Amino acid sequence: MPKLPLPPGSTLGILGGGQLGRMLALAAARLGFDVAVLERDADSPAGRVAAHTIVGAYDDPAALEQLAALAQVVTFEFENVPAASVAKLEALGIEVAPGPEALAVAQDRIAEKQFLNASGAPTVAFSSADSAEEAVAAATEMGCPVLMKTRREGYDGKGQRWVEHAPDAAAAFKALGGAPVILEAPADFVRELSIIAARGRDGATAIYPLAENHHEGGILRRSLAPAQVGEDLAFQAEKIAARVLKGLNYVGVVGIELFELKDGTLLVNEIAPRVHNTGHWTMDGCEVDQFEQHIRAVAGWPLGPTAPHHRVEMLNLLGDEAEAWAKLAHEPETRIHLYGKRDPKPGRKMGHVNKLKAL
């Protein structure tokens, strides 16, 4: 196993070459690390700012061996890292963070909700179903409407649909591919919030102020942070974050999506074991942003401060919205972050801007 804290000049591995990998790589470089990216695409947003790109699938044993030969610590930009890949890297003497426990929970919506409830982090009511018949039975028992999601995979609103009448659950189950699903009771929320938090290898935690988030068609459009919340709500959210981090023996940054209910209680929607789109505001709003924080944590460094110095409105630039860069560059309050993606498909996250306001 590598000696930790990992000294500058060491190589840090990242699974995934997208924008999160890119912003992690830039943060790692600031701290003096070299970065090796494992990614299917030889020309990726992260690979273009990394010292090494290893071209391969995330479960390609030869690619994982190449990564292990370069890097001492490996992290990832997405939660669907195959468990076998993590096991293989660990067998090769590599520290992988966040660890297999966090991945197992984040990859299965049933395991995730069971873990959360067991940890004292409340969620909506839910059931699982492995067949169309079970889905109809579960929808009948829960009462409709219910939100059906595949247990695994799916992001940005993909792999889910609403069931308005219990008998329709059979068709929904088939439409989602016939794989095991979760059925979730609707959350009668007044606001979507999120909390970004980190835990170091020493068990210390660092928690950022809450963000208020606005989605459209399942895709994040806009975050406002620090969110305007009372002390009570902030305290609830921090308690949830602390329980999640401790319960998963977590190392790194986690993003926790929350529903604020009318009565002022919080439910956890989902947890992402990685840096998170709703934490991009920290790049221009906080002393140490979520990307450096994650690198610090996985490298075994002490965590940094999370104090904000600006209020931020973060706007995602989707598809051809990034073509407004010249106009955005004229706005003095707007900090621009572009990901170097070649192909501006509709809905694709091409960049984001942080609009700064006084705290």
Added chain:
Amino acid sequence: MPKLPLPPGSTLGILGGGQLGRMLALAAARLGFDVAVLERDADSPAGRVAAHTIVGAYDDPAALEQLAALAQVVTFEFENVPAASVAKLEALGIEVAPGPEALAVAQDRIAEKQFLNASGAPTVAFSSADSAEEAVAAATEMGCPVLMKTRREGYDGKGQRWVEHAPDAAAAFKALGGAPVILEAPADFVRELSIIAARGRDGATAIYPLAENHHEGGILRRSLAPAQVGEDLAFQAEKIAARVLKGLNYVGVVGIELFELKDGTLLVNEIAPRVHNTGHWTMDGCEVDQFEQHIRAVAGWPLGPTAPHHRVEMLNLLGDEAEAWAKLAHEPETRIHLYGKRDPKPGRKMGHVNKLKAL
């Protein structure tokens, strides 16, 4: 010639693979540019965070052609770029910024002082000498002590020596290699200050607050910014910066080193046509730092704001001082920047820290 403003996704070329090139490359990546570094060393601090490294000397025609095939706009991290290289790139249709005028002035200490005085930016008295005899005559006429420097090259206190008695000027001339020299009257300064400023392709300027600088053995140890100065001094410095930028028809960031005299007037010590060590504080102290500002300027983007949000004490980490990274990482007010240099030679700039204080 490339269409400006240069769109994200374009490739920006940087001559030089050191720490300034690295920090420029990281800033360019944030704005969505790819970077191509031209550098003698295949494994350089900047190359490791760039999409492309072209290995070659700065005057290697084949290397310059490779760079021109990739990049639409080229900048540099050091002032001693051969004029012929700039001419070659321009002949190949590349925009080079800052331009040949700025380089010519910055590469010759006599031309620099003549330009400054002609622009209404005062300097110490000086003479030139092309032989040992001329050196003795000049020292005699000026009166000793005088500071003898080679007209070209030299940085961080290299290529200069004090002459205490006029006859010693002959030996000093030979010790400096027998090349043309400048003799400078001593500046009876109370403080060393610097001002970092930028000019866009549209002629707009952006000026950062002054920094107060402390050198040891000719090497910058420490900058404090914004410096504690009265309105008068700030006004003088801004006027100097504006004259330098306009006089050189400048595009990019310039660093201007200043002497503050007892009577409250400012003299220009030297100008560096590039991002500058005394501007590293802007990385954690300002909304848009000097590196992004430089990229914006050379890419033909509008300049960004220079307002500070923290007071900063910047400390260079020289040689083995960077080995204190683990201790520094524990300090909540300290932001760490390490350059990925492999070999911590004494006096070598391995990184810097910005210690944040309230404004």
